[in-house]
Amino acid sequence: MNLSRLRKIRIVVSLLFFFSVSFLFLDIFNLVPASYFKPVLYFQFVPSLLSFLKLFGLLSTGFIAVLIFTGLFGRVYCSSVCPLGTLIDILNRLKKRKKKIQKFTFTKPFNMIRYSILVLIIFTLISGTNFGLIFFDPYSNYGKITNSIFKPLLISINNFANSNLEKLGIFLLTPIEFTGVEFTALIFAIVLFMIVLILSYSNGRLFCNSICPVGSLLGLISKFSLYKISINEETCLECGSCEKYCKAGCIDSKNKFIDFSRCISCFDCFDSCPTSGLKYESVFSKKKINKPAESKRYFIKSLGLFSIGFMGFQNLKKVSVYVKSKLSDAKENYSTPPGSKNSESYSSNCTACHLCVSVCPTQVLQPSFLEFGVFNMLTPFMNYRKGYCNYDCQKCSDVCPTGAITSLNLEKKKLVQIGIAKFIKDNCVVYTQKTDCGACAEHCPTKAVHMEPENNLRVPKVEEEICIGCGACEHACPTVPYKAIYVEGNLNHKTAKKPNIKKVEQKINLKEEFPF
Amino acid sequence: MFCDKEIFMSSPKNCCLKNNIILVFVKDFEDKFMKRREFLKKGTIGSFGAAILLSNYKTIYPIIRKIPADNKYDLVAIKGGEPEVMFDKAIQSFGGMKKFVRPNQSVVIKPNIGWDVNPERAANTNPKLVSQIIKHCFDAGAKDVYVFDHTCDQWNKCYANSGIERAAKNAGAKVVTGNSESYFQEVKINKGVRLKSASVHELILQSDVFINVPVLKSHGSAQLTIGMKNMMGIVWDRGYWHRNDLHQCIADFTSFRKPDLTVVDAYWVMKQNGPRGVSVNDILTMKSQIISTDIVAADAAAAKLFGVNPKEIGHIRLADEMKLGVMDLSKLSINRIIL
Numbered sequence: 001m002n003l004s005r006l007r008k009i010r011i012v013v014s015l016l017f018f019f020s021v022s023f024l025f026l027d028i029f030n031l032v033p034a035s036y037f038k039p040v041l042y043f044q045f046v047p048s049l050l051s052f053l054k055l056f057g058l059l060s061t062g063f064i065a066v067l068i069f070t071g072l073f074g075r076v077y078c079s080s081v082c083p084l085g086t087l088i089d090i091l092n093r094l095k096k097r098k099k100k101i102q103k104f105t106f107t108k109p110f111n112m113i114r115y116s117i118l119v120l121i122i123f124t125l126i127s128g129t130n131f132g133l134i135f136f137d138p139y140s141n142y143g144k145i146t147n148s149i150f151k152p153l154l155i156s157i158n159n160f161a162n163s164n165l166e167k168l169g170i171f172l173l174t175p176i177e178f179t180g181v182e183f184t185a186l187i188f189a190i191v192l193f194m195i196v197l198i199l200s201y202s203n204g205r206l207f208c209n210s211i212c213p214v215g216s217l218l219g220l221i222s223k224f225s226l227y228k229i230s231i232n233e234e235t236c237l238e239c240g241s242c243e244k245y246c247k248a249g250c251i252d253s254k255n256k257f258i259d260f261s262r263c264i265s266c267f268d269c270f271d272s273c274p275t276s277g278l279k280y281e282s283v284f285s286k287k288k289i290n291k292p293a294e295s296k297r298y299f300i301k302s303l304g305l306f307s308i309g310f311m312g313f314q315n316l317k318k319v320s321v322y323v324k325s326k327l328s329d330a331k332e333n334y335s336t337p338p339g340s341k342n343s344e345s346y347s348s349n350c351t352a353c354h355l356c357v358s359v360c361p362t363q364v365l366q367p368s369f370l371e372f373g374v375f376n377m378l379t380p381f382m383n384y385r386k387g388y389c390n391y392d393c394q395k396c397s398d399v400c401p402t403g404a405i406t407s408l409n410l411e412k413k414k415l416v417q418i419g420i421a422k423f424i425k426d427n428c429v430v431y432t433q434k435t436d437c438g439a440c441a442e443h444c445p446t447k448a449v450h451m452e453p454e455n456n457l458r459v460p461k462v463e464e465e466i467c468i469g470c471g472a473c474e475h476a477c478p479t480v481p482y483k484a485i486y487v488e489g490n491l492n493h494k495t496a497k498k499p500n501i502k503k504v505e506q507k508i509n510l511k512e513e514f515p516f
Numbered sequence: 517m518f519c520d521k522e523i524f525m526s527s528p529k530n531c532c533l534k535n536n537i538i539l540v541f542v543k544d545f546e547d548k549f550m551k552r553r554e555f556l557k558k559g560t561i562g563s564f565g566a567a568i569l570l571s572n573y574k575t576i577y578p579i580i581r582k583i584p585a586d587n588k589y590d591l592v593a594i595k596g597g598e599p600e601v602m603f604d605k606a607i608q609s610f611g612g613m614k615k616f617v618r619p620n621q622s623v624v625i626k627p628n629i630g631w632d633v634n635p636e637r638a639a640n641t642n643p644k645l646v647s648q649i650i651k652h653c654f655d656a657g658a659k660d661v662y663v664f665d666h667t668c669d670q671w672n673k674c675y676a677n678s679g680i681e682r683a684a685k686n687a688g689a690k691v692v693t694g695n696s697e698s699y700f701q702e703v704k705i706n707k708g709v710r711l712k713s714a715s716v717h718e719l720i721l722q723s724d725v726f727i728n729v730p731v732l733k734s735h736g737s738a739q740l741t742i743g744m745k746n747m748m749g750i751v752w753d754r755g756y757w758h759r760n761d762l763h764q765c766i767a768d769f770t771s772f773r774k775p776d777l778t779v780v781d782a783y784w785v786m787k788q789n790g791p792r793g794v795s796v797n798d799i800l801t802m803k804s805q806i807i808s809t810d811i812v813a814a815d816a817a818a819a820k821l822f823g824v825n826p827k828e829i830g831h832i833r834l835a836d837e838m839k840l841g842v843m844d845l846s847k848l849s850i851n852r853i854i855l
Contacts, residue, residue, distance in 0.1 A: 163698065171692070174672075175699075176696070177695050361670050362670050390673070391632070392632060393673075433760075435760075435761035435764070436830065438736040438737020438762070439737070442668070442735070442737065443668060444792070445792060445794070450789075458737055458739075478755035499795075501788075501795045502797065504788060506800055510854070513852070514595070514817075514821070514852050515820045516593070516816075516821075516850070
């Protein structure tokens with residue numbers, strides 16, 4: 001078999017995974033139902049593992065497939081499936097184009113670092129939190145970068161393009177009202193992206209081989225894998241070409257040694273070898289592979305960074321009000337999305353990939369800071385200031401790859417009570433201003449919050465049994481700075497009663513005269 | 517505040533902020549502004565900066581239109597037919613749509629598309645009615661017909677599930693989002709008691725003809741939502757209204773721009789749990805429609821149809837007191853049609 005074909009296959013597969021995952025995150029117009037792309041997430045190692053540990057389902061056995069593949073062919077996961085890996089390759093590619101010649105050298109493994117991170121994460125997993133994975137899972141990290149950097153970028157480009165096209169009378173796009181990125185998530189994403197960028201720029205896959213815990217784990221397995229790349233002592237010319245091309249830095253051409261625990265099975269070396277110096281097959285090809293079009297990223301990056309900053313600024317807009325509300329609306333517990341069952345199982349499974357944040361159509365799901373405690377930083381929470389949970393939507397539970405948000409059908413979701421609306425009478429416009437308002441009841445999908453007449457005005461009343469905690473009332477409540485109605489999260493999700501709506505009983509005689 | 521030339525000169529920063537312009541460029545403009553003509557002449561129109569400048573220079577003023585004088589009727593009430601059939605009949609009483617829409621004019625139609633529910637739930641205007649109105653506008657020679665609403669639920673789902681997006685597009689109208697702040701322009705409301713200014717969707721400011729197509733519904737706080745309440749969907753910050761005496765703000769805003777025509781959809785009427793409703797149990801089939809050039813009269817008639825005295829509805833009473841329209845139906849010439 002032509003070994004350089006392996007590399008082509010790897011590139012195609014990796015781009016397929018990369019673009020599918022990215023599309024899931026960046027589908028700002030909701031072009032494709034998120035569930036169509038879910039199979040792509042099936043193979044993501046950590047989400048699949050966590051989902052398996054929680055659900056024991058056949059639907060979450062992707063990580064077993066990854067382990068088997070690694071045992072057979074080495075770390076193909078790292079080279080083809082992992083979106084962060086592909087991102088690193090793409091970033092690296094940008095540099096390669098500039099300088100024409102790729103130069104990597106064999107480096108010694110940073111075993112202390114990589115194995116201590118791995119041990120630390122296994123330790124935290126055993127102790128019941130996934131604190132480590134929130135910061136180190138490669139798929140989730142790619143998600144965080146995409147959600148906090150690329151998505152706002154795409155939206156700002158879309159909005160800019162749209163405003164210009166509209167001036168020309170072209171209504172091809174629609175502007176997207178974006179509530180901005182949570183500060184913590186943005187900082188984390190930027191720092192992470194800088195680290196990835198710097199490491200990939202200078203050392204290729206150094207990140208994957210010294211920081212990424214999935215890389216380290218799969219490396220341990222690939223040491224003993226069935227098929228290995230090794231140097232053919234007889235035909236090798238010691239030219240060092242493969243070493244220069246090895247982005248993992250695992251080929252020591254002088255000693256004719258390959259550290260297969262760090263080899264990510266990118267198959268670039270086959271392509272570079274002028275002879276058949278690398279074992280397996282003897283045929284080689286020097287054909288250049290078509291380069292994927294990735295050149296516009298520089299411009300996009302620079303444009304985006306300050307637009308992100310600007311979006312954060314937008315939130316500080318002044319609001320005028322007659323009498324400010326005085327009582328604090330601080331919550332004891334924040335709600336977790338429907339389908340997460342209880343806060344404990346949610347936080348022990350979520351790796352903060354922010355896919356739910358990305359697909360959430362109302363932008364109610366936002367990365368947390370300390371809402372769920374330090375150990376669950378960046379885990380998404382229901383931020384009712386940014387939006388409210390759409391009654392007819394269960395998109396987050398459709399896409400969640402880790403099982404933190406379990407699948408729900410829509411009828412069930414409509415009865416899941418993730419929190420209960422609490423009314424603060426002394427903040428309410430109706431009581432403080434003595435004027436009608438009713439924004440909360442207007443938005444309530446179940447009429448758990450409804451208006452009852454009192455002294456010529458209508459005042460809000462909450463029927464807790466049928467409240468599902470969607471947060472529409474809190475989002476709509478116009479009082480500042482404190483809301484007059486807020487949702488107190490349920491640590492354990494409950495089932496709400498179905499709203500009982502009596503049929504309107506009134507006979508209409510269509511031949512009757514008008515009442516005026 | 518209007519973003520016209522003078523104000524831009526005095527405070528470009530404020531002006532830009534209002535229009536969602538990236539701050540980084542503002543400083544740059546302050547320096548360049550005085551040389552605007554050279555700046556434009558240099559052919560940099562395509563650049564970022566000029567594009568923004570131009571967008572601010574669109575000075576827009578509300579167009580004050582006169583109600584056609586030769587109207588036989590002030591208000592038409594009709595019942596017993598399908599929405600599109602009733603509209604065909606009712607608009608004839610006014611002498612057809614050509615009395616309101618002249619050839620080559622642009623029309624904006626503002627239905628209620630506030631909620632992510634299907635047409636049978638009647639939280640939104642009937643799509644058949646919207647479609648029929650669009651057809652009449654084009655028959656009268658309209659150049660463009662736009663349809664939009666600033667929705668409460670997620671806008672694209674509202675547009676899709678209400679059936680209005682498809683109906684309007686099939687009829688040839690342009691469907692525009694009302695959920696992007698960039699489309700809203702700040703205007704003064706001179707007669708406003710509590711509401712002194714509001715950000716209004718630019719389509720309302722730019723279009724020649726404005727047709728308001730509300731649906732008659734019960735409403736938790738405003739008691740009823742008809743024509744005037746429907747106008748809340750053309751402004752950006754509704755929270756301000758809720759904080760500052762909802763009824764007064766609704767009446768105040770009516771003084772800014774009265775629609776040329778108000779068509780109240782009362783085919784399916786939400787009698788309880790409005791404005792969103794919980795199920796089809798909330799709906800009563802009344803097969804009625806009210807059309808008027810006077811939004812207050814239309815609201816008063818619709819309220820009576822619903823079974824409520826219009827005097828009890830705060831904003832209708834206030835609008836009548838502010839002489840924005842006539843609440844007393846006995847003073848009007850009404851054409852009552854029963855099919």
